Amino acid sequence: MLIGSLGKGFRLPRGILSKQHCTSLYSTIWQGEPTFLEAVDIYFEKAAKLAAATPDILNQIKSASKLQACNNLLKLQFPLKRSDGTVQLIEAYRAQHSHHRLPVKGGIRMAPNVEANETMALAALMTFKCALVDIPFGGAKGGIKVDPTKYCLLEKEAIVRRYTSELVKKSFIGPALDVPAPDYGTGPQEMAWIKDTYEQLRSDINGSACVTGKPLEEGGIHGRQEATGLGVFYCLREFFNSEDCVNSLGLNLGIKGKSFIIQGFGNVGRHTSTFVQEAGGRIIAIAELGGGLVDESGAGLDVGQVQRYQEQHGTISGFPRAKTVLETSSLLELPCDVLIPAALESQIHTGNAARIQAKLIVEAANGPVTPPAEKLLEEKGIIILPDLLLNAGGVTVSYFEWLKNLNHIHFGRMSRRMEEHGKKELLNVLEHQFGNGNRLSEEVRKVLTKGNTEADFVSSGLEETMLVTWEKVKNTAKQRGCNFRTAAYLIAIERIAACYKVNGIFP
Structure with a gap:
């Protein structure tokens, strides 16, 4: 079913947690708080009050369902014959939030709590995220309502292929249309x-x-797996290199020695914690579905060892060099310098915000802090680095991969050997003119003459994107007297508004 323009008052049922604490990474929303879609709208409205854009443009790009949730929302239902012979009806979605730039871009998730409101909210977030980091995509998102851990490989393949074929039929996928x-x-x-x-x-x-x-092997790009985590790290590193930022928290410069708690040890959480550890940070706890870990050595958890244990056992629970905690929500409330939620949305809410003891919250996940919780946290002096910027590394490197596929050549193929040849010639001249007969060692020459590989281009491009955007967000927050999240939304809104004006959609 294709749902086009969603009218005023459109709402889907919201999930309500009945327990005192969120104990599952699949948890949805604390009772009485905004849905994820409503949360995105709240953040949008807060920034829109500061924007120079006219009301008609703001209404066009607004994410709230009371005006226009998404340009298009596709709801799918299709049967799956399981390995035991039973037939199950699969529910899935694809939301396209904004077509101000094409193609639209956004991930596809598989989770049991997938529903239309969440998918639309994530699509809206992608629109603003792409605009913030200046990537020429509109926002989209997809979701398949299944728990992927409950299906065998052949069943998952059947689900994904059928989902894709339905997207193709409805023109919801294509290099110039919609890129998941x-x-x-x-x-x-x-x-x-x-x-x-x-x-x-x-x-x-x-x-x-x-x-x-x-x-x-299928046209991917070097660096895509670690891209989101590396983007998080780049912004975190710059925050701790800023005297103004660290002074506001009563901390010293640099990541080294700081204590970190990671929620979620999937792709983003693993890579973020690896980069943090390499920079000298101490991972004192990891919260994950099915059990978490608390470091008791004082030196921090060894991320590499935890990852190897997870690969062998399918869980981090029981890791021998740490204390296993089954009530993982309690780990978010331990004292630390930095808390990094890297799982799902609405993990920090009014039910636990008062007990959060971190000085800095770094949103590696989408929407992990609800608006009411943000207010409580800021009243306690806790600074939040927003998801809109922090986890934009994934879509940034996806953009590089898209460009690579369109150009049908990997980065560095035409230039690497030429760079190396030029550098070798330069070293030869310098050694001849100023070396007094001495030559650099082969090891040093190899380092100095190395040409850029695809991985080098990707890392450099990602770092440039994240650092330039972080500086703009930081400066905007200071100039406009708002927090980092509002500054990020403000930048995105004004860029989208400028695109509408240039395209002649509005005078």
Whole structure:
């Protein structure tokens, strides 16, 4: 079913938690708080009050369902014959929030709590996120309402391929239309199935650009797996390199020695914690579905060892060099310098915000802090680095992958050897003119003459994107007297408004 313009007052039922604490990473919303879609709208409205855009433009890009949730919302239902012979009806969605730029871009998640409001909210967030980091995409999001851990590989493949074929039929996927990517519960394998299904159904020379986050063998790009976590780290590093920022928290410069708690040890959480540990940060706790860990050594958890244990046992629970905690929600409330929620939305809410003891919250996940919780946290002096910027590394590198697929050549192929040759010639001249007969060692020469690989281009491009955007967000927050989240939304809104004006949609 294709739902076009959603009218005033449109609402879907919201989930309500009955327990005192959120104990599952699949939890939805604390009783009485805004839904995720409403939360995005609240943040939008707060920034819109500061924006120079006219009301008609603001209404056009507004994410609230009372005006216009998304340009298009596709709801799908299709049967799945399971390995035991039973037939199950699968529910899925694809939301396209804004077509001010094409293609639209956004991940596909597989989770049991997927529903229309959440999908629309994530699509709206993608619109603002792409605008914030100046990537030429509109926002989209997809979701399949299943718990991927309850299905075998063949069943998951059947689900993903059928979902893709339905998207193709409805023109909801294509290199110039809508480009999905991995999200919670999906990864490179699912993206490979999507690409293969699309190319079977469409004769398109640019077919590999219909989806990003693919395996390298299928047209993926070096650095995509760690991109979101690395983007989080780049912004975190810059925050701790800013005297104004760290002084406001009563901390000293640098990540080294700071204590961190990570919620979610999936792709984003693992890579973020790895980069933090390499920079000298101490991971004192990890909260994960099915059990969490607390460091008792004082030196911090060894992220590499935890990851290897997880790969062997399918869980981090029981890791021998730490204390296992089953009530993982309590780990968010331990004293620390930095709390990094890297799981799902609405994990910090009015039910636990008063007990959060972190000095800084870094939103590696989408929407982990609800608006009422944000107010409580800021009253306690806790600073929040917003998801809109912090986890934009994934879509940034997805953009690089999309460009690579459209150009049909990997970055560095035409320039690497030329760079190395030029550097070697320069070293030869310098050694001859100023070396007094001495030559640099082969090891040093190898380092100095190394040409840029695709991974180097990706890392450099990601760092440039995140640092430039962080500086703009920081300066905007200072100039406009608002927090970092409002500054990020404000930048995004004004860029989208400028796009509408240039396109002649509004005078």
